[in-house]
Amino acid sequence: MTETDAIGWFADLRIDDRPTVGGKGASLGELTHAGIAVPPGFVVTTHAFELFLKALEQASPVRALVEALDPADLDAVTALSRALRTRVEQEPLPQPVERAILDAHARLTGDSGATVAVRSSATTEDAEDASFAGLQDTFLWVLDAQDTVRRVRECWGSLYSVESMTYRRKHGLPEDGVAMAVVVQSMVDARTAGVMFTRSPTTGDKSVITIEGAWGLGSAVVSGEVTPDRWVIGKITGEISTREISDKHIRQVPAPHGGGIVDEDLPADLRTAPCLSDEELQALRAVGRQVEKHYGRPQDIEWAIDKSGTLLLLQSRPETVWSAKAQAPVAAPTTDPLKHVMTIFGGRK
Amino acid sequence: MSQPTKGFPLPSSLKVVPGTEAAQAAYPYYIQFNPGDDERFWFYNSMHFPEPMHHFDMVTAEAAYCALGSFNTRVHVLPTTKGIDHRIINGRVFIGGVAVTDPAEIEARTKEFQQRAFYYYEHWETLYDQWKEKMKALIADAQALPKPSLPDLEPIETTHTGKGVAANHALIDTYRKTLEGYFRMWHHHFEFLLLGYGAYLTFFDFCKKAFPEISDQAISRMVAGMEAEIFRPDEEVKRLARRAVELGVDDKFHDNMVIDDVLAALDQLGGAGKEWLKDLETSRNPWFNVNVGDGFYHYHRSWNDDLSMPFAALPGYIAKVKAGQSIERPTEKLIEEREQLVADYRELLDTDEDRATYDQLITLAHRVFPYVEGHKFYCEHWYTNLFFNKIREYGELLAAHGFFAEPADVFHLTHYELESAIIDLMLTWSSGSQPIGPQHWPAKIAERKAAIKIWAEHTVPPALGQVPDVIDDPAIVMLWGITRESLDAWLSEGEGPSNELKGFAACQGVVEGTARVVKSVEEISRLQQGDILVCQVTNPTWAPIFQKISAAVSDIGGSMSHMAIVAREYELPAVVGTGSATQRIKDGQRIRVDGGRGIVTILEDEPVLENA
Numbered sequence: 001m002t003e004t005d006a007i008g009w010f011a012d013l014r015i016d017d018r019p020t021v022g023g024k025g026a027s028l029g030e031l032t033h034a035g036i037a038v039p040p041g042f043v044v045t046t047h048a049f050e051l052f053l054k055a056l057e058q059a060s061p062v063r064a065l066v067e068a069l070d071p072a073d074l075d076a077v078t079a080l081s082r083a084l085r086t087r088v089e090q091e092p093l094p095q096p097v098e099r100a101i102l103d104a105h106a107r108l109t110g111d112s113g114a115t116v117a118v119r120s121s122a123t124t125e126d127a128e129d130a131s132f133a134g135l136q137d138t139f140l141w142v143l144d145a146q147d148t149v150r151r152v153r154e155c156w157g158s159l160y161s162v163e164s165m166t167y168r169r170k171h172g173l174p175e176d177g178v179a180m181a182v183v184v185q186s187m188v189d190a191r192t193a194g195v196m197f198t199r200s201p202t203t204g205d206k207s208v209i210t211i212e213g214a215w216g217l218g219s220a221v222v223s224g225e226v227t228p229d230r231w232v233i234g235k236i237t238g239e240i241s242t243r244e245i246s247d248k249h250i251r252q253v254p255a256p257h258g259g260g261i262v263d264e265d266l267p268a269d270l271r272t273a274p275c276l277s278d279e280e281l282q283a284l285r286a287v288g289r290q291v292e293k294h295y296g297r298p299q300d301i302e303w304a305i306d307k308s309g310t311l312l313l314l315q316s317r318p319e320t321v322w323s324a325k326a327q328a329p330v331a332a333p334t335t336d337p338l339k340h341v342m343t344i345f346g347g348r349k
Numbered sequence: 350m351s352q353p354t355k356g357f358p359l360p361s362s363l364k365v366v367p368g369t370e371a372a373q374a375a376y377p378y379y380i381q382f383n384p385g386d387d388e389r390f391w392f393y394n395s396m397h398f399p400e401p402m403h404h405f406d407m408v409t410a411e412a413a414y415c416a417l418g419s420f421n422t423r424v425h426v427l428p429t430t431k432g433i434d435h436r437i438i439n440g441r442v443f444i445g446g447v448a449v450t451d452p453a454e455i456e457a458r459t460k461e462f463q464q465r466a467f468y469y470y471e472h473w474e475t476l477y478d479q480w481k482e483k484m485k486a487l488i489a490d491a492q493a494l495p496k497p498s499l500p501d502l503e504p505i506e507t508t509h510t511g512k513g514v515a516a517n518h519a520l521i522d523t524y525r526k527t528l529e530g531y532f533r534m535w536h537h538h539f540e541f542l543l544l545g546y547g548a549y550l551t552f553f554d555f556c557k558k559a560f561p562e563i564s565d566q567a568i569s570r571m572v573a574g575m576e577a578e579i580f581r582p583d584e585e586v587k588r589l590a591r592r593a594v595e596l597g598v599d600d601k602f603h604d605n606m607v608i609d610d611v612l613a614a615l616d617q618l619g620g621a622g623k624e625w626l627k628d629l630e631t632s633r634n635p636w637f638n639v640n641v642g643d644g645f646y647h648y649h650r651s652w653n654d655d656l657s658m659p660f661a662a663l664p665g666y667i668a669k670v671k672a673g674q675s676i677e678r679p680t681e682k683l684i685e686e687r688e689q690l691v692a693d694y695r696e697l698l699d700t701d702e703d704r705a706t707y708d709q710l711i712t713l714a715h716r717v718f719p720y721v722e723g724h725k726f727y728c729e730h731w732y733t734n735l736f737f738n739k740i741r742e743y744g745e746l747l748a749a750h751g752f753f754a755e756p757a758d759v760f761h762l763t764h765y766e767l768e769s770a771i772i773d774l775m776l777t778w779s780s781g782s783q784p785i786g787p788q789h790w791p792a793k794i795a796e797r798k799a800a801i802k803i804w805a806e807h808t809v810p811p812a813l814g815q816v817p818d819v820i821d822d823p824a825i826v827m828l829w830g831i832t833r834e835s836l837d838a839w840l841s842e843g844e845g846p847s848n849e850l851k852g853f854a855a856c857q858g859v860v861e862g863t864a865r866v867v868k869s870v871e872e873i874s875r876l877q878q879g880d881i882l883v884c885q886v887t888n889p890t891w892a893p894i895f896q897k898i899s900a901a902v903s904d905i906g907g908s909m910s911h912m913a914i915v916a917r918e919y920e921l922p923a924v925v926g927t928g929s930a931t932q933r934i935k936d937g938q939r940i941r942v943d944g945g946r947g948i949v950t951i952l953e954d955e956p957v958l959e960n961a
Binding site: 200203204205206207208232234235236237238239240241242243278327329330331333334337338340341342343344345346 | 427428429459462463466467470471547548550551554555558559560561562563564566567570690693694697698699700702703705706709710712713823854857859943945946
């Protein structure tokens with residue numbers, strides 16, 4: 001293993017790299033490749049994690065202890081979680097891994113003091129289940145290289161959270177394949193951010209795009225702390241058929257001193273003002289269509305618009321709820337098209 | 350869902366407005382509400398008859414329902430519905446469908462329908478070509494009818510040719526032919542209409558199931574034709590603008606011009622001026638035979654009767670031509686856009702079966718739609734215009750003989766009463782005595798004029814009688830867009846914000862501006878650049894002024910109306926079919942039009958003074 005294996009830059013990654021860079025990392029690579037603007041960044045790959053884990057295992061066992069757990073024994077799970085997370089967060093990193101992260105961080109920020117977001121990027125399909133996705137960590141507004149390393153280790157540590165280990169043991173997943181990649185990308189100082197579904201979450205209609213957004217960082221929308229503004233737009237026509245402008249009582253912004261984010265009260269006029277212009281909605285629609293076309297299926301997208309008005313995608317993953325449903329034909333097929341007019345003229349069936 | 354206690358009043362509970370009883374009684378007996386009507390459901394046909402009806406204009410309802418019903422009930426044999434009955438009270442036309450509910454009868458009618466209607470679908474193009482020939486022949490017949498007149502003495506030719514018929518006979522002959530032609534025209538009108546709408550609605554229904562949140566507007570854009578005759582008048586105005594520039598007479602056209610003076614000046618100019626006047630004549634026949642309304646009222650005059658509309662557009666078009674801008678309708682581009690839209694939605698379908706059905710249905714819709722779009726020019730515009738103008742000639746003749754003061758007073762007589770007045774005149778012209786009409790009609794006309802004024806101020810419920818569980822009548826759903834949901838909306842009317850009007854989203858875009866409530870074509874010169882047009886009916890004949898306004902709002906119309914199609918071509922935000930915009934919006938108010946959602950918001954209550 002070399003230093004370069006420990007890091008993958010978005011521009012060099014494709015969706016097939018998922019086993020080593022996780023779903024989030026691979027998707028950001030794929031988006032970059034497709035020419036869609038994302039905040040630049042890199043992935044600390046599973047190789048880096050494996051290298052670290054090897055070092056940990058040499059000191060004392062990790063995976064064997066997890067595999068021996070009884071998921072019903074909550075005390076044992078809790079105790080092991082505490083122990084393993086402490087180890088992951090505190091034991092020395094192999095030098096090549098630490099070097100690789102620090103170098104990549106320097107290259108990304110150019111020593112400008114720019115902040116980054118550190119987000120775990122799970123490698124397995126089922127890890128994308130809503131139930132599992134929520135267990136993964138995202139750290140916003142991470143200030144410097146050392147802090148970045150610390151947050152990467154916390155992301156790794158989340159593999160050994162009580163919920164995560166219990167889930168794996170209940171499903172009998174081998175620890176051998178368990179690894180975590182971590183995305184490090186430039187922090188977007190978002191003026192407005194939110195989510196976008198390239199189909200209707202309520203009817204499954206693929207001809208509309210639903211956009212939700214609020215002022216400030218998208219975390220407020222994702223976590224549900226703010227009722228977002230909501231629009232429904234014709235995917236093909238661009239018609240805006242729903243405009244629900246909500247009272248957005250706060251926005252999340254970078255903490256004024258030190259890393260992290262804080263809630264900020266909003267002045268009355270901003271609270272009830274739409275957080276996106278029609279032009280921005282159309283730009284979102286265009287990029288949503290582009291991503292959907294690229295993947296060939298409806299997407300669930302996180303996006304942000306920075307203070308200069310640039311639209312960036314933070315994440316795109318396949319929509320799962322409606323896509324999993326079996327599709328019955330809309331009308332029974334017939335060779336005689338005229339038979340279809342009986343749906344109108346034939347009366348109620 | 351509204352409360353179960355809500356309902357519409359029974360017809361028997363509706364009272365004739367005091368003081369208008371005689372005018373109400375003058376409508377024919379068979380369209381007065383009768384006790385049995387309480388058992389049925391009726392709704393006010395505000396879409397076609399938004400204003401109190403002159404007694405003569407009821408001929409439009411009569412002829413149209415005669416024809417609509419015949420085709421539904423007895424020609425195409427629609428399985429679940431027969432025709433439409435109509436009634437009138439306080440000048441407002443209420444209509445009620447006749448549903449077929451017996452399953453055995455539906456089954457028998459389905460068999461008939463499939464061999465009759467399917468024949469039409471299969472031979473659509475041939476039958477439609479034939480239809481156009483029939484319509485043109487009918488128009489030629491109407492144009493050939495002589496102007497009614499009574500000489501003092503017969504011309505000597507009557508004797509020398511052994512004609513054997515005197516002039517008074519031509520009065521009744523022409524009148525009956527005029528009426529006969531109008532009734533026949535309405536038969537032609539409905540020959541294809543329901544089948545055309547039905548094929549369109551089949552595609553519409555499929556799209557709504559496949560894409561539950563698709564807008565009506567998106568579906569109509571996929572179906573809309575681009576070549577229909579009804580778009581031609583606006584193209585002719587553009588042609589005249591280009592010709593004016595080519596001929597170097599463009600300086601004669603400006604805002605606030607007096608049309609007659611312009612025509613006289615061009616004539617005096619000779620050469621190029623006369624050349625342009627020749628071009629004008631070419632455009633006028635037939636393309637200016639379009640009403641500024643939808644042709645159901647005698648006062649929906651045509652461009653040919655009043656050149657205000659095309660002339661209002663000329664200065665703007667001329668300025669664009671001189672600035673080197675293209676004013677051509679980009680037909681090819683529009684067709685390309687439509688094909689792209691059809692392809693893009695197709696791509697979203699999940700299965701091959703759905704794509705196959707989609708292809709079948711859009712193909713059928715595209716085959717039938719030229720009729721749905723094209724017939725209006727021949728029927729509601731050209732023919733209706735000829736018809737009412739012929740009646741106007743009778744008005745002139747009767748006014749000249751003292752039956753009433755103004756030629757247009759003739760429209761206060763029912764078509765039976767008009768025939769009786771004509772016979773009165775025929776009799777007394779032949780006997781050499783004085784007609785009785787001049788003593789009989791003026792009082793009645795005054796009474797009816799007053800009644801129409803009163804009725805215009807009086808509102809009627811949107812529906813009457815028993816509310817059905819479902820509206821299962823395809824004709825009513827197709828032509829009026831009435832569903833159980835829309836009835837519930839009517840029942841809860843007045844519960845929404847009072848400064849908001851809902852209509853059909855006709856063309857997307859949000860615009861704020863000054864409302865200009867335009868009730869007749871004479872008022873269009875009041876429109877300033879950037880105003881929002883608020884009017885009762887808009888159809889493509891208003892297109893020429895779309896270049897001047899920033900948005901349009903109408904009382905009447907659906908997302909498939911021509912107005913909606915043209916608005917989209919001009920990328921003019923528009924909300925149509927609001928029901929009451931011209932009543933609720935005051936001239937000069939600031940309003941916001943959201944053409945994507947079909948919502949008009951009144952931003953301030955007080956009219957503001959114009960800055961102009």
